[in-house]
Amino acid sequence: MDEVAAESPAFVVGVGDSIQGMSDASAEAEWQEARRILQLYRRFPLYLAPGNHDIWSPVSERLFRQYAAHPPRYSFDYGRAHFTILDNSRSEELPVRELIFLEADLKAMPGRPVKTIVMHRPSWLVDVALRNPNFALHQLARRYGVQYVGRRTCSPTAASRTRRRDVCLHAELGRAAPVVRTLPGRLVLRHALVEVHANSIDFQIREAGPPHGRGRTTKLTDWGVAVLVSSDQRESAPAK
Numbered sequence: 001m002d003e004v005a006a007e008s009p010a011f012v013v014g015v016g017d018s019i020q021g022m023s024d025a026s027a028e029a030e031w032q033e034a035r036r037i038l039q040l041y042r043r044f045p046l047y048l049a050p051g052n053h054d055i056w057s058p059v060s061e062r063l064f065r066q067y068a069a070h071p072p073r074y075s076f077d078y079g080r081a082h083f084t085i086l087d088n089s090r091s092e093e094l095p096v097r098e099l100i101f102l103e104a105d106l107k108a109m110p111g112r113p114v115k116t117i118v119m120h121r122p123s124w125l126v127d128v129a130l131r132n133p134n135f136a137l138h139q140l141a142r143r144y145g146v147q148y149v150g151r152r153t154c155s156p157t158a159a160s161r162t163r164r165r166d167v168c169l170h171a172e173l174g175r176a177a178p179v180v181r182t183l184p185g186r187l188v189l190r191h192a193l194v195e196v197h198a199n200s201i202d203f204q205i206r207e208a209g210p211p212h213g214r215g216r217t218t219k220l221t222d223w224g225v226a227v228l229v230s231s232d233q234r235e236s237a238p239a240k
Contacts, residue, residue: 016053116147117137193206
């Protein structure tokens with residue numbers, strides 16, 4: 001959070017697993033500790049997506065609503081950009097109720113040229129890997145002009161943007177969990193610096209500085225290809 005705050009962001013989006021969780025008995029104490037830390041950065045609006053370590057039971061959902069100050073699914077605007085937060089904390093698949101909420105939310109925002117969907121689990125990962133453009137999330141994204149779908153991951157992977165309107169970029173963003181492993185080849189903390197423009201978004205992946213990382217900055221295009229296009233307009237690009 002110190003490194004995020006140094007960017008002087010307009011707002012911060014958490015992509016899930018804000019607490020260790022998984023126990024109703026200890027969850028509130030963990031949220032109180034998280035709130036104590038985040039209070040140091042309260043000058044930045046904070047939008048949390050629920051992860052499986054945040055919501056796993058009715059009790060944990062109530063605590064998420066209380067401490068995140070948002071329901072598990074919601075949306076917000078920044079300038080000409082619209083962000084939709086979905087809840088797949090309790091399912092590897094994206095539940096039907098999330099798709100229903102997503103369509104209603106996007107349908108109500110026809111004038112927003114930049115639309116982004118954020119969720120915790122990679123519910124779209126297999127379809128993207130197989131370059132299948134026909135799954136429900138991607139179909140809704142294409143129908144309503146969504147350009148970016150992001151989720152929490154352990155190693156960012158993403159794709160180059162293209163000017164085609166039927167293309168949606170599915171990006172795995174920086175790890176949000178508080179555990180940092182610093183051994184070679186293991187996980188380190190990262191955050192994504194997102195610049196919102198009139199009709200697009202630019203991402204930079206910022207690795208934590210020493211001793212928790214090397215402080216490297218990369219762009220989504222450095223992490224490979226995960227762009228989907230319609231089945232009759234497929235195109236490929238070499239992965240890096």
